Amino acid sequence: MNQPKKSRYLNPYIGGVLLGLVLLAANFISGRGLGASGAIKSVVVATTQTVAPKYAARTKYFQEYHEEHSGPPLKNWLVFQMLGVIVGGFASGAFAGRLKFKVEHSPEITSRRRLVFALLGGIFFGVGSQLGRGCTSGSALSGIAVISFGGIITMMAIFGGAYALAWFFRKNWI
Amino acid sequence: MGPLAVNDIISPNTNFFLAFVIGIGFGFVLEQSGFSSSRKLAGLFYGYDMVVLKVFFTGGVTAMLGLLFFSLFGWVDLNLVYVNPTFLTSAIVGGLIMGAGFIMGGFCPGTSFCGAAIGKLDAMIFILGLFIGVYFFAFGYPMFETLYKSAPMSSPKISTMLNLSDGVFAFILVVVALGMFYLAEWVEKKFPREEY
Numbered sequence: 262m263n264q265p266k267k268s269r270y271l272n273p274y275i276g277g278v279l280l281g282l283v284l285l286a287a288n289f290i291s292g293r294g295l296g297a298s299g300a301i302k303s304v305v306v307a308t309t310q311t312v313a314p315k316y317a318a319r320t321k322y323f324q325e326y327h328e329e330h331s332g333p334p335l336k337n338w339l340v341f342q343m344l345g346v347i348v349g350g351f352a353s354g355a356f357a358g359r360l361k362f363k364v365e366h367s368p369e370i371t372s373r374r375r376l377v378f379a380l381l382g383g384i385f386f387g388v389g390s391q392l393g394r395g396c397t398s399g400s401a402l403s404g405i406a407v408i409s410f411g412g413i414i415t416m417m418a419i420f421g422g423a424y425a426l427a428w429f430f431r432k433n434w435i
Numbered sequence: 436m437g438p439l440a441v442n443d444i445i446s447p448n449t450n451f452f453l454a455f456v457i458g459i460g461f462g463f464v465l466e467q468s469g470f471s472s473s474r475k476l477a478g479l480f481y482g483y484d485m486v487v488l489k490v491f492f493t494g495g496v497t498a499m500l501g502l503l504f505f506s507l508f509g510w511v512d513l514n515l516v517y518v519n520p521t522f523l524t525s526a527i528v529g530g531l532i533m534g535a536g537f538i539m540g541g542f543c544p545g546t547s548f549c550g551a552a553i554g555k556l557d558a559m560i561f562i563l564g565l566f567i568g569v570y571f572f573a574f575g576y577p578m579f580e581t582l583y584k585s586a587p588m589s590s591p592k593i594s595t596m597l598n599l600s601d602g603v604f605a606f607i608l609v610v611v612a613l614g615m616f617y618l619a620e621w622v623e624k625k626f627p628r629e630e631y
Contacts, residue, residue, distance in 0.1 A: 268630060269469075273486045274616075276468035277493020283460040284498035289505060290445070290453050292438030293517040295461055297544035298565070305569045322576035338454045345458020346545065347552045352459070353466035354553030362554040365473055365631070376560050379473075382540015383547070383561040385532050387568015390544060392529025392583060394519050397491075397543035400526075404519060405495030405608075406502055408601060410593040411521030415530040419543075420479075422534020427480040430538050434477045435628075 269357065284406050291338060294403020298390035300343035302326070307334040339399075367434055378433055393418075437511035462549055471550040473541030473557060474631040480538060483628035485619035492612045499605055523586035540564065 270276075287295055306326050310317040317323040330337065354360045366375035390396040393415045395403070401419060404412010436442070440450040468490045469475045478484025505511040537543055540561045542550060547565070550558030572579060594604035 270475075270486070270630075271464075271467040271469075273468060273489035274493050276464055277490040278497050279464045280461070280468070280490060280494030281497020281501065283457060283464060284494060285501035285505075286460070287454075287457050288498065288502055288516050289437045289511055290439050290457070291450055292441040292515050295457070295545070297548065298569070301544065301565050301569050302573075305566065305573055309570075309573065320573075320576070321580070322573045336451070338451065341451045341454035342458035342461065343548060345455040345460075346462035346465070346548050347458075348455075349459035349462025349464075350466040350471060350549035350552030351462075353463045354471065357467070359466075359471070359553050362556060364556045365550075366557065367474065375557055378539045379541065379557040379560040380564040380567075382536045382538075382542070383564015383566075384536070384568040384571070385564075386536030386540060386542075386544060386561075387565040388572050389529045389532030389534075389536055389568075390565075391569060391572040392525045392579065393533060394522070394526070394529070396533060396545065397537075398545040400519055400530075402491060402495055405492075406498035407513075407516055407518045408499060408592045408594050408604060409518045409521070410588070410591045410596055411519055411523070411526045413593050414521070414523065415526045415533075418527045418530020419533045419537060422531035423480050423538040424534075426535055426538045431481065433539075434474065434541070435481050435483065 281406075284403065287342075287403075288406060293338065294399060294406055295342065296339045296395055296399030296403065297343060297346070298387070298396040299339040299399055300337070301387070302391070303330075303334045303337045303340050310334070367432075369435075370433055375433070378430075389419075436509070437505065438515055441515045442512075461545070462552065465546060465549045466553065470546040471553050471555060471558070472631050473550065473555070476543075476546060477538070477541045478628070478631075482622040482626040484630070485623050488615060488619050492615060496605075496609055496612050499608070503601060503605055518590040518592070520590050521588040522584060523588060525583050525585060528582060536568075 284295055364372040393400050400412050401416035439445045469486055475484050479487040506513045542561045547558045547561040594601045
């Protein structure tokens, strides 16, 4: 583009500094980073315990969750933080006039194809975030802030994996 | 002084309330930066929109420098800040699976909630997928457990592993980030595309 077009979004470097300040606040106030997949894990544990308490009590995944976390699974830092994310994202979209129900996809593909791949992508990301002990937020971004070896390794694997597969899925995006 | 919650300067309930406030800031900044759009996020992998790289690394570096300065001023005890434990094999395999999820789904967990919050149906379906994935992992845990727990390394800092001080490593990372920003601007000019 020869003519600079005004973006509808915030300047990415300003957005980045603001994101960094939010992450710094989380570390300063609560002694931990941001996260997303951890909140999903909490909901998974809570629902399983409610629907099938006996199964949860004798199954290792849920036993280990309670060895690592105290209190009821939904009374969890990340659950409150993710509720905030929904409110903050909604508020930002409302201010910017972006609230609209739609399926966003490349004109080259159908909505249906987009939704199938969104579902598949979510499943993969869900499994991967458990193995990675956190996702792009909890493991990678928060890992950079505290110079964590594992966080930076996970980050390189996430972006490296996506780049390695980008060619195969190019029709979905470009 | 900090972290406030760990040092009992604020109560657990205040901490939960502030988690909610921090989340509002997190969601607001992500959405304002365009992270509610999967096509904008996926631009990173095709070079037409490098916003993810710019926001992500600016954010990480800002928080890292902030923490180092806070520690220097005695405002925060870095030993009390949580660092995720590293299990090397699991971190790499999990990261690669997440990478596959990213290129197929166009979101990561945090951004999908932002997209869903402004009405993106693809983001809502992605979240449904996340839940299926985590349930699958939970119910199939015996299958994953060996991998999940292999190569434990406690919570090492990358600076320690490279035998560098935190400050020197931070400086190197800042230089690397600046180099990547320069590259990102160049790539965007090379593959111009209308903004989504």
